[in-house]
Amino acid sequence: MAGAMQQSPEDHVATQRNEAAMTKYQVEEIKGDTVVSSGIVVENDSMKAAEATAGQSVSPRALQDHWFGVVDEEQAAVYQYSLAGPDERPDPAEWKELSDLGPRNLGMLHGGEPVNDGVDHFYTCAVCGQRVDMRDLRQVMWHEVPDHEPLKPEAVKEP
Ligand SMILES: [Zn+2]
Known part of the structure; x- marks a missing residue:
C-alpha cells in the first residue's frame, strides 16, 4: 500500500x-x-x-x-x-531622453482624454526652467531630482 x-x-x-x-x-x-x-x-x-x-x-x-x-x-x-523614474542614476549624461524613462506613465490620470481638456497641466521647473507635464509621472519624477538637466522632448519640440 x-x-x-x-x-x-x-x-x-x-x-x-x-x-x-x-x-x-x-x-x-x-x-x-x-x-x-x-x-x-x-x-x-x-x-x-x-x-x-x-x-x-x-x-x-x-x-x-x-x-x-x-x-x-x-x-x-x-x-x-x-x-520607473530617476533615482540613483549611474550616468545621467547618457540618460536625458524622455523615452529613456520608459513608456508614458499616466498614473495620475483617472480616465478621459488628456489633451485639450481646458486645464493647464504644466508647471515650470524651478531647477531647469523646463515646462513639466504634471500628467506624465516620468517627467514629474525627473524634475524632482535636485540636480538634473532638461529632458529632451520625445517627438514634438516645444518652442
Ligand atoms: Zn527640471
Missing part, C-alpha cells in the same frame, strides 16, 4: 496560498554588483513586491545598475525590476 490518502507538504502550501491570494517574495535591492538591502515582502505579485521595496513605481527588467531582484521561492522564479 502506498499511502494514497496522505497529503504532501506541497498540497498544503498551495491551499494556503490560494486562500490568502498573497505570495511571499524575497526582494533584493541591488546597486551594481552589491546587494544593498534584502527582505521578505508579502504581496499579490512580484511587481508590487518590488514597488513596496522601492517606494515608487518600477518597470519590468533591470535596465539600470540600481535594480530589484524578486524571488518567488514557491515557483522557483526570479523577476527583475528597475525604477
Whole structure:
C-alpha cells in the first residue's frame, strides 16, 4: 500500500496560498554588483513586491545598475525590476531622453482624454526652467531630482 490518502507538504502550501491570494517574495535591492538591502515582502505579485521595496513605481527588467531582484521561492522564479523614474542614476549624461524613462506613465490620470481638456497641466521647473507635464509621472519624477538637466522632448519640440 502506498499511502494514497496522505497529503504532501506541497498540497498544503498551495491551499494556503490560494486562500490568502498573497505570495511571499524575497526582494533584493541591488546597486551594481552589491546587494544593498534584502527582505521578505508579502504581496499579490512580484511587481508590487518590488514597488513596496522601492517606494515608487518600477518597470519590468533591470535596465539600470540600481535594480530589484524578486524571488518567488514557491515557483522557483526570479523577476527583475528597475525604477520607473530617476533615482540613483549611474550616468545621467547618457540618460536625458524622455523615452529613456520608459513608456508614458499616466498614473495620475483617472480616465478621459488628456489633451485639450481646458486645464493647464504644466508647471515650470524651478531647477531647469523646463515646462513639466504634471500628467506624465516620468517627467514629474525627473524634475524632482535636485540636480538634473532638461529632458529632451520625445517627438514634438516645444518652442
Ligand atoms: Zn527640471
